[in-house]
Amino acid sequence: MRRIKLIWLLYPVFLGTMLITLLGMAWYASRTFNTFYSNSVEKHLKDLAYTTERLMSGLVNNSQKNVISQLCEELGQKTSTRITVLDITGKVLGDSRSDPGKMENHANRPEIMAAMNGATQSSIRFSKTLSQQMMYVAVPILAEQKVVGIVRTSVALKNVGQTLREIYVNNLDGVLILALLSMLISFLISRGISRPLERIREGAKQFASGNFMEKLPSHHSEEIDDLVHTLNQMVDKLNDQIQQITHQRNEKELILNNMKEGVLAVDHDENIMDINPAAAKIMGVQDFHVKGRHLLELTRNRDLKRFINRTLESDHPIQDEIAFWNENELTLQISGMALRDIHGQRIGSLIVFSDVSRIRKLEHIRSEFVANVSHELKTPITSIQGAVETLLDGASQTPADLERFLKMIERQSHRLLALIEDLLDLSRIEQDAEQGLVELTHFALGDVVTTALQNCHGIIEDKQMIVDNRTSDSIKIHANPLLMEQALTNLLTNAFKYSDPGKTVTIDASEQNQRIMIHVQDQGWGIPDAHLPRLFERFYRVDKSRSREMGGTGLGLAIVKHIVHAHKGQLSVKSELRKGSVFTIEIPITPPMNQD
Numbered sequence: 001m002r003r004i005k006l007i008w009l010l011y012p013v014f015l016g017t018m019l020i021t022l023l024g025m026a027w028y029a030s031r032t033f034n035t036f037y038s039n040s041v042e043k044h045l046k047d048l049a050y051t052t053e054r055l056m057s058g059l060v061n062n063s064q065k066n067v068i069s070q071l072c073e074e075l076g077q078k079t080s081t082r083i084t085v086l087d088i089t090g091k092v093l094g095d096s097r098s099d100p101g102k103m104e105n106h107a108n109r110p111e112i113m114a115a116m117n118g119a120t121q122s123s124i125r126f127s128k129t130l131s132q133q134m135m136y137v138a139v140p141i142l143a144e145q146k147v148v149g150i151v152r153t154s155v156a157l158k159n160v161g162q163t164l165r166e167i168y169v170n171n172l173d174g175v176l177i178l179a180l181l182s183m184l185i186s187f188l189i190s191r192g193i194s195r196p197l198e199r200i201r202e203g204a205k206q207f208a209s210g211n212f213m214e215k216l217p218s219h220h221s222e223e224i225d226d227l228v229h230t231l232n233q234m235v236d237k238l239n240d241q242i243q244q245i246t247h248q249r250n251e252k253e254l255i256l257n258n259m260k261e262g263v264l265a266v267d268h269d270e271n272i273m274d275i276n277p278a279a280a281k282i283m284g285v286q287d288f289h290v291k292g293r294h295l296l297e298l299t300r301n302r303d304l305k306r307f308i309n310r311t312l313e314s315d316h317p318i319q320d321e322i323a324f325w326n327e328n329e330l331t332l333q334i335s336g337m338a339l340r341d342i343h344g345q346r347i348g349s350l351i352v353f354s355d356v357s358r359i360r361k362l363e364h365i366r367s368e369f370v371a372n373v374s375h376e377l378k379t380p381i382t383s384i385q386g387a388v389e390t391l392l393d394g395a396s397q398t399p400a401d402l403e404r405f406l407k408m409i410e411r412q413s414h415r416l417l418a419l420i421e422d423l424l425d426l427s428r429i430e431q432d433a434e435q436g437l438v439e440l441t442h443f444a445l446g447d448v449v450t451t452a453l454q455n456c457h458g459i460i461e462d463k464q465m466i467v468d469n470r471t472s473d474s475i476k477i478h479a480n481p482l483l484m485e486q487a488l489t490n491l492l493t494n495a496f497k498y499s500d501p502g503k504t505v506t507i508d509a510s511e512q513n514q515r516i517m518i519h520v521q522d523q524g525w526g527i528p529d530a531h532l533p534r535l536f537e538r539f540y541r542v543d544k545s546r547s548r549e550m551g552g553t554g555l556g557l558a559i560v561k562h563i564v565h566a567h568k569g570q571l572s573v574k575s576e577l578r579k580g581s582v583f584t585i586e587i588p589i590t591p592p593m594n595q596d
Contacts, residue, residue: 010194011187011190014189014190015182015183015186015187018186019182022175022179022182026175038135041155042122044081044155045081045136045137045153046137046139046153048079048081048083049137049139049151050139052072052075052083052085052153053140056071056085057142057143057148059071060085060143060148060149061143061148065094068085068093068094069093069095069100072084072085072094072096073096076096080155081153081154081155082095082096082097082134082153082155083095083151084096084152084154085141085149085150086106086112086151088148088149089105090105090107090112090150092105093149098129106152109136111123111138112138112150114138115139115140115150115152116140116150117140117147118140118142120137120140122135122136122137122138123136124136124157127154132158133158134157135154135155135157136154137152137154138150138152196224196228199217200216200228203215203216207231207235210242215232216228216232256274256276256277259276260354260355261278261352261354262275262278262280262281262282262351262352263278263350263352264350264351264352264353265339265350266295266308266348267347267348268312268346268347268348270295271292272292272294272298275290275291279353282324282332282353282355283298283326284326284327285298295308301324301325303320303322303323303324304324304332304334307320307334307351308349308351310336311336311349311351314338315338318335318336319333319335319336320334321334328357331355331356331357331360332354333353333354334353334354335351336350336351338350373423376419376539376553376554379412380412380413380415380416380419381412381416383408384413384416387405387408387409387412388409390405391406415553418553419555422553422555422556422559423555426558426559429559429562429563429566430562433562433565438480438567440478440479440480440567441478441479442476442478443477445475445476445484445518446471446472446473446475447481448485449469449488450469451485452485452488452489453467453492453507455492455493456493459493459497463496463501464501464502465499465501465503465504465505466502466504466505467504468504468507468508469507470506470508471507475509475510475511475516477516477589478587480566480567483567484563486559486563487560488518490556491560491583492505494556495520495522495524496522498524498525499524499580500523500524500525503524504523505520505521505522505523506519506520506521507519511589514588514589515569515586515588515589516585516586516587516588517584517585517586518584518585518587519584520582520584521580521583522580524580524581525578526575526579527573527575527577527581528577529575532573535557536558536560538555539558540554540558541554560585564586567587568587568588569588570585570586571584571585571586
């Protein structure tokens with residue numbers, strides 16, 4: 001359907017109404033003026049007829065035809081009116097236009113008949129004598145209260161019509177001006193009604209586009225002003241609601257985007273309704289590419305799909321723990337509940353899952369740690385207990401047995417003490433690192449290396465090891481000297497222990513990429529690749545029997561790892577069987593404290 005502007009709908013209506021009114025008024029005015037003019041002409045004829053009647057009353061009685069004819073001509077010329085005088089029989093005695101002798105008897109004329117009866121009457125009819133439409137007025141001529149003749153006055157209606165046409169022509173300019181004014185007024189009225197509506201329409205477009213700053217102006221029309229006021233109120237309320245909804249949406253997105261837990265919303269057909277970055281990261285997808293897609297396009301994990309199906313079928317919250325694979329194997333603690341709209345109708349399910357892999361791993365490590373500690377403590381305690389029971393059973397009577405068992409007790413006591421000291425050191429280092437209690441100072445790294453080598457002097461002498469110390473005295477490090485000494489001592493001790501006698505152990509340090517790099521390299525037996533990922537775990541041993549024979553507690557490398565982490569550094573190892581290993585400590589370079 002073709003749309004038309006309001007102004008072009010209103011304008012023809014207003015213009016037509018005004019033109020019809022103008023034409024009606026013109027028609028009424030014309031008719032009124034025509035009647036008025038006709039009445040005026042009729043009155044003029046009557047007045048002239050009465051005047052002539054006074055002049056003719058005596059002449060008609062005396063039958064002075066010549067005088068009557070002469071008088072009719074004179075009056076007719078002066079008044080531009082035809083004047084006719086008749087006797088009581090209808091015979092023409094005088095006429096201002098024609099010869100009375102040649103005129104027929106007028107007794108049958110309606111106005112003459114009325115005048116013969118003493119009445120004054122007018123009539124309009126065609127004159128055969130003048131061959132035109134005429135208006136006649138006839139009055140009786142009285143003498144002694146008797147009708148003795150008739151005076152008739154007449155005028156051609158052609159002259160009346162011409163006069164009226166001249167009047168109409170003279171007023172046509174005014175009519176045209178009124179018509180133009182009607183067109184202008186109609187346009188202005190239509191424009192005055194459509195313009196505020198156009199402003200309201202443009203304002204509504206701005207509101208629809210989200211621009212709520214510009215308000216609609218008030219209007220002098222009460223109805224339009226009420227409409228404008230209502231729209232402005234509606235926009236204010238709508239703006240408040242949109243801001244509230246936007247604020248709530250931003251809060252929801254902020255919460256969802258910063259949650260560590262994954263959140264996934266699916267509909268009844270398992271299509272993705274919403275997903276937060278944590279869930280997308282776990283599933284290995286980008287969250288802005290998955291909305292509307294089916295769950296199977298994201299993952300084919302059977303446990304997850306089975307859980308979501310259970311959630312869609314249940315009206316109660318359910319929980320479970322599943323295994324999930326992306327790049328690594330994850331353990332997810334997952335919860336599901338019904339998702340409903342504002343009317344309480346169920347539209348899908350909401351799934352929340354947490355990655356508890358680290359927790360489970362820590363639980364496993366803790367369980368393994370407890371088992372390892374128990375095992376490590378049990379071995380020396382069992383040995384001590386066995387030796388004591390043997391001595392109590394009589395072995396103490398033999399000097400050789402007594403000495404052997406006492407040395408065993410001494411050896412296991414030292415081992416037990418070393419184990420406890422390492423456990424205490426490890427616990428202390430962890431606590432100090434977590435609480436930020438590790439005190440750092442700026443010192444020369446070479447001094448700490450020298451002290452660590454002195455701590456290993458005994459094993460160096462026993463195995464005739466060769467030490468290649470390449471550490472420059474110019475290298476400064478910002479660290480805790482006691483902890484760094486302990487870390488280097490543990491690494492050097494392992495390097496000496498697991499190397500054949502006479503081999504070389506190299507230690508050097510350098511500055512690279514704003515980090516201090518400390519390398520401890522041996523020419524020992526090497527470590528198989530399968531053991532490297534777990535090498536720094538507590539109580540982890542590559543060769544348990546050999547490690548225990550050498551007096552190791554299984555905590556040395558774990559202590560080194562925690563010391564390095566306490567300094568925000570990294571510990572790594574490279575090893576090749578029968579060629580040796582290289583342990584590397586990386587410590588960030590921290591600018592030295594300002595000195596006075």
